[in-house]
Amino acid sequence: MKTKSTRRDFLCLTGATACAAASASTLAQSGKQKRPNILWVVSEDNGPNLGCFGDKYAVTPNLDRLAARGTRYSNVWSSAPVCAPARTAIITGMLPTATGSEHMRSQTRLPFDMLMFPCYLRGAGYYCTNNAKEDYNLEKTGQVWDESSKKAHWRNRKPGQPFFAVFNFETTHESQIRARPHIPVHDPAKVRLPAFHPDTPEVRLDWAQYHDKMTEMDRQAGQLLRQLDEDGLTEDTIIFYYGDNGPGMPRFKRWPYNSGLHVPLIVVIPNKFRELAGADYRPGGESKRLLSFVDLAPTVLSLAGIRPPEFMHGSPFHGIHRGRSHEYIHGFRGRMDERYDMVRSVRDKRFVYVRNYRPEMIYGQFLAYMFETPTTRIWKQMYDKGSLKPPMTYFWETKPVEELYDLENDPDEVKNLAAMPQYRAVLERFRKVQRDYLVGIRDLGFLPEDEIHARTKGDSPYEMGHDQGRYPIEKVLDIAEFATSGKSDEESVLRVALQAEDSAVRWWAVRGLTLRGAKAVGQAVEEIRRTLADPCPSVRVVAAHAMAEFEEGAERDKALAVLVELANVEINGLYVALAALNAIAALGPKAASLRARVAALPARDPRLPERLNGYVPRLLEAIASS
Numbered sequence: 001m002k003t004k005s006t007r008r009d010f011l012c013l014t015g016a017t018a019c020a021a022a023s024a025s026t027l028a029q030s031g032k033q034k035r036p037n038i039l040w041v042v043s044e045d046n047g048p049n050l051g052c053f054g055d056k057y058a059v060t061p062n063l064d065r066l067a068a069r070g071t072r073y074s075n076v077w078s079s080a081p082v083c084a085p086a087r088t089a090i091i092t093g094m095l096p097t098a099t100g101s102e103h104m105r106s107q108t109r110l111p112f113d114m115l116m117f118p119c120y121l122r123g124a125g126y127y128c129t130n131n132a133k134e135d136y137n138l139e140k141t142g143q144v145w146d147e148s149s150k151k152a153h154w155r156n157r158k159p160g161q162p163f164f165a166v167f168n169f170e171t172t173h174e175s176q177i178r179a180r181p182h183i184p185v186h187d188p189a190k191v192r193l194p195a196f197h198p199d200t201p202e203v204r205l206d207w208a209q210y211h212d213k214m215t216e217m218d219r220q221a222g223q224l225l226r227q228l229d230e231d232g233l234t235e236d237t238i239i240f241y242y243g244d245n246g247p248g249m250p251r252f253k254r255w256p257y258n259s260g261l262h263v264p265l266i267v268v269i270p271n272k273f274r275e276l277a278g279a280d281y282r283p284g285g286e287s288k289r290l291l292s293f294v295d296l297a298p299t300v301l302s303l304a305g306i307r308p309p310e311f312m313h314g315s316p317f318h319g320i321h322r323g324r325s326h327e328y329i330h331g332f333r334g335r336m337d338e339r340y341d342m343v344r345s346v347r348d349k350r351f352v353y354v355r356n357y358r359p360e361m362i363y364g365q366f367l368a369y370m371f372e373t374p375t376t377r378i379w380k381q382m383y384d385k386g387s388l389k390p391p392m393t394y395f396w397e398t399k400p401v402e403e404l405y406d407l408e409n410d411p412d413e414v415k416n417l418a419a420m421p422q423y424r425a426v427l428e429r430f431r432k433v434q435r436d437y438l439v440g441i442r443d444l445g446f447l448p449e450d451e452i453h454a455r456t457k458g459d460s461p462y463e464m465g466h467d468q469g470r471y472p473i474e475k476v477l478d479i480a481e482f483a484t485s486g487k488s489d490e491e492s493v494l495r496v497a498l499q500a501e502d503s504a505v506r507w508w509a510v511r512g513l514t515l516r517g518a519k520a521v522g523q524a525v526e527e528i529r530r531t532l533a534d535p536c537p538s539v540r541v542v543a544a545h546a547m548a549e550f551e552e553g554a555e556r557d558k559a560l561a562v563l564v565e566l567a568n569v570e571i572n573g574l575y576v577a578l579a580a581l582n583a584i585a586a587l588g589p590k591a592a593s594l595r596a597r598v599a600a601l602p603a604r605d606p607r608l609p610e611r612l613n614g615y616v617p618r619l620l621e622a623i624a625s626s
Contacts (some may be wrong), residue, residue, distance in 0.1 A: 001620070035126075036273045037154065037237040040166040041224060043217045044133075044173040045248035048264035050214070057190060059215045062222030063241060063266065065188075070239070070268030072286045075349060078245045079293040080252055081260030082336065086245050086293060088137040091116045091144075093297035093312030096328060098441040100452040100461025101137035103335035105611050108452065109139045111460045116144045117297035118164065120306055126164050127157035133168040159452040164300065166222055166347055174248025177210040177375045181540065185215070194259070195412040196251055198382055202374040225385050225410045238276075238303055239268040240296075243406040250364065250376045251395050255475070256331035256345040257405070257413045258352050265291065269318065276303055278317050288349060291317060292329040307526050313441060328433050334445055338615040338622075339365045339583050343443060353430035354403035354414060357446075357484050360515055364395045368389060368618045385516055390414075401486045402427065435481075442466055446476045448538035449506050450575035478505045483512025491520045498527045503536035510542040514549065521550040529555075533564050537576040541566055545583040548590055556590065564597045567615050568607045581619040588626060598623050 030052045050060040052067035053074065077090035080096065081184065084105050088096045092110065097258040100108040110116075118128040118140055147156065154163040170176070179220045188204035191211075221241065228234050246252040253260055280287040293442025295315055295329050298308035315323035324398035333343035342357040368375050381395040382388050391414035404427055405413040410466040417423045437443075442465040444452055458466045464470045479497050494516075497509035510531060513520045521528060531543040539563055547559035563584055569577035584591045584598060 015065065015373060017073055035124075035162045035234075035304055036270075036276070037162050037233060038126075038164045038303060039154075039228065039237050039239045039242040040164075041221050041239065042166060042168045043214075043221075043241075043243050044168070044170050045177075045245060045253055046172045046210075046214060046217075046243040046264075047246045047252070047259070047262050048243075049211065050245070051262055051266055052266070055185065057192060057211060058074045059134060059186070059211070060218040062218045062225065065224065065590075066221075066239065066268060067239060067266045068268050069285050070283060071281050073265040073267070073289065073291055074286055075288050075329075076263050076265045076291045077258075077261040077293070077331055077479060078243070078263045079261070079331060081245050081256050081331065081333065083133075083244055084135045084137050085122070085332075085334070087133075087135050089293040090296050091118075091134075093117060093294050093308065093314045094129065095294055095313055095332070095441055095443075096137060097332050097334075097438075097443040097445045098313070098462060098465065099138060100444045100456070100465070102332055102445050103449055104337050105474055106137045106335070106449070107139065107609065107612065108137065108461050110141055111463050112310055114309070115141045116460070117301060118144050118310075120301055121304055122146065123573050124304055124306055125162065126304060127154065127161045128164045129153060129156070129548075130166045131168065133170070141243075142226065145317070151305070155452070160303070164304075169217045169220050171220060172213045172243075172248070172371065173568065174253060174369075176213050176249055176567060177206055179209075182209050182212070184212060184332075185230055186211040186268075194251075195414050196376065196395060197249075197284065197292055198388060198392050200378050200380055200382075200389065202378045206249065206373060206375045214413065237270070238273060248373070249528075250370060250373060250379065254336050254367075254370065255363070256333045256343050256550070258347065258411075259413060261331045261345070262351060263520075267318065270413040271301075276319050278322055288327045289317065290326040290327065290347075290349060302575065309588075320360060328437070330434075335449060335578070336365075336577065337367050338582075338618045340365055340449075340579065341365065342433060343444075344438065344445075346430060346437070347407070349428060350406060350408055351611075352403075352407060353403045353427070353434065354405075355431075355434060356399040356401055356403070357480060359399045359401050359484060359486070362398055366622060392413070394514050401484060402431075403594075404430065435477070438477060442471065443477075444471070446473065446480050447471070447502045448507055448575070450538055450573065450579070451504060451507075451536065453573075453575065454536075472502060473553070475502065476508065477511070479505050479508045485516065486515075487560065488516055491523060494520075495524045495527055498517055506531065506534065506536070506539050507542055510539065510546055514542065514546040518550045521546050525551065525555075532559065537566055537572060538579055541576070541579045541583055544580075545587070548583075557593070560584075560587075560591060560594050563591070564594050564601075567598065568601055569608075570602045574605060574608060574612055574616070578619070581616065585619060585623050585626065596625065 049055045049058050051058045052064040065174040078086045080086040085096045096102045112603045128146050130148040131152040132150045148390045152199050154165045157163050176308045186208040188208040191204050191207040242265040243263040293366045298312050298314045298316040302316035302321040307321050322592050328346050333347040345354045404418040444465045452461050494512045495510045497505050528543050536538050544562040545558040548556050563580050567580035
C-alpha cells in the first residue's frame with residue numbers, strides 16, 4: 001500500500017509523464033524539434049523602479065538593455081504584497097486564498113493530484129533548477145526541482161537538455177535597504193517621496209539606499225545574462241525578469257494596494273521562438289495587459305508546449321496555449337507574521353478597489369520586523385507627536401470598510417473615492433467583481449486560520465473549500481460582509497447568526513457585534529457569554545475579546561481567563577494561540593491583569609517548524625512591553 005508521500009511522488013512522475021507525451025505530440029504537430037530554454041531572473045521587494053519603466057532616478061542599465069530586446073509589462077500584480085504567499089501563487093498558478101495558504105509562513109498542502117508547475121516541466125524533459133529561495137506556504141509536491149540550492153545552475157544539465165532556471169537576488173530585500181552603515185550613491189535630496197511618507201532624512205536615506213540596491217541587483221542580473229551569452233544560449237532562451245512584490249518600505253510591502261503589488265516584468269523571446277509570443281509582444285515595446293502572478297506558471301508551461309492544468313487560475317500570455325487577457329486582477333492580505341488582518345483588492349487598468357474585513361485595526365499594526373526600518377519608526381514617532389497631516393496620518397489610523405482609488409489621477413492612492421456619489425457605479429461594479437471572484441475560487445480566508453486546518457480531515461484545504469458541506473462559502477461571505485459593513489442597525493441579524501450551525505458564521509457574528517461597540521455587545525451579552533464555551537476555539541477567542549472589551553468586573557475577568565488559556569501554544573496550537581494573543585494585545589490596559597500569566601506562557605511549540613516558531617515570542621514581548 002502506498003503511503004501519502006509515496007503516492008504523491010508517484011503522481012508527480014505519472015502526471016509529468018503524461019505532460020511529456022502531450023508536449024512531444026504538440027511539438028511534433030508544430031514541426032519544432034527544439035524547445036526553448038526558460039530563464040527567470042527574480043529580485044525581491046521592489047516595484048518598477050527601473051530606468052526602462054520611466055524612473056529617471058534609477059540606474060539600471062543592464063535591465064534597461066534587456067527591456068530594449070523584449071517587452072515591458074506595466075500592469076502586473078504580484079497577487080500578495082509579501083514573499084511567501086506571492087511565491088505560493090507563482091509555484092501553483094493559483095491564488096493562495098483558494099488553497100488555504102494566504103497567511104504568511106503558513107503550511108498547508110495541495111490535493112494529491114495537483115502538482116507544482118516545475119513537476120510538469122520535468123516530466124516533459126526539462127532540467128529545472130532554483131537558485132535558491134523557495135519560501136512556499138504549501139508542502140512541496142514530489143520532486144519539484146532537479147536542484148534547489150545556491151549551486152543550482154543550467155550548466156549542470158545533461159548535454160542538449162532544455163532547462164527552466166530560476167535565479168533569485170535578495171539584494172533589494174527589505175532587510176538590505178535598512179542595513180547600516182551605508183553611504184548613499186543616489187542623492188537622498190533627489191528622491192521622489194510618495195505623498196504618504198514624511199520628508200525626513202531617515203526616509204530619504206532609506207529610499208536612496210533602496211535605489212542603490214536596485215543598481216547593485218542590476219549588476220548581478222547583467223552578470224547572469226553574460227553567463228547565458230558566454231554559453232551561447234541567448235538565442236535559445238526565453239528570459240523573464242520580475243520583482244516578487246512591491247518595495248520593502250512601509251505601506252508598500254505587505255499592503256495590497258497598487259503600491260505593494262505592482263511589480264516590473266520584462267519578457268524577451270528570441271526570434272527563433274517568435275511564433276510563441278502573444279499578440280502584444282513587441283521588442284522594445286510596452287504592454288498594458290493586466291497580468292497576475294497566477295499567470296506565470298501557465299505561461300511557462302504553454303511556452304514549453306504543455307497545456308496548463310485546469311485547476312490553475314492564471315491564463316497563459318505566451319506560448320501555444322495562450323488564453324484570454326484579464327479585465328481584473330486580484331490581491332489579498334492575510335496574517336502578516338504575528339498579526340492578523342484581512343484585506344481583498346482588485347484592479348482594472350484605471351481603478352483599485354480595496355475591501356477591509358478588519359476595519360477596526362490600523363493599517364500600520366506593530367510588526368517587529370517592519371519596525372526595524374528607520375522610515376517606519378520615525379513615521380510612527382511623528383504621528384504620535386501629532387506633527388503629521390493627512391495623508392501622512394492615514395497609515396496609523398483605522399481603516400474604512402471600502403477604498404477606491406483612481407490610478408490615473410492619484411498614483412499614490414491617498415484620495416479615497418468610495419464615498420463619492422459620482423463614483424457609485426464604479427464602486428458597485430467592483431463590489432460585484434470582487435464577490436463573484438471570491439465565490440468562484442472559494443476563498444478560504446473567510447475562515448479563522450485554525451478552522452482552515454480543523455475542517456481539513458484527510459485531504460487538503462482546497463478540497464475542503466470545494467465541499468459545500470464543510471464550507472458553505474456564500475453563507476459565510478454574506479455574514480462577513482454584513483458584519484463588517486459599518487451599518488449600525490439590524491444587530492438582530494448578528495444575534496440570530498450567533499446560533500448558526502457553522503462556526504465561521506458564529507465567528508463573524510461575534511466580530512460584527514464587537515465592531516458595533518458597547519451597546520450592541522450589551523444587548524447580546526447573554527448570547528455572547530454562552531459562546532465563551534463554544535466548541536470552536538476561534539469563536540471563544542472573539543467572544544472573550546468582546547466581553548473583555550465592553551464588560552467589567554467578574555465578566556471581564558472570566559473572559560480574560562478564557563483568552564489566556566487559549567494563548568498556550570503547546571496546548572492549543574499555533575493559530576489559536578496567535579488569535580488569543582492578538583486579542584490580548586488589542587485589549588491593552590484592559591488585559592493588564594494578565595501580564596504575569598502571559599509572561600509564563602510557553603514561547604515555542606517544539607512540534608512546529610522553526611519558520612513558524614518566531615511569532616508567539618514576538619507577541620509575548622509586545623504584550624510585556626505595552
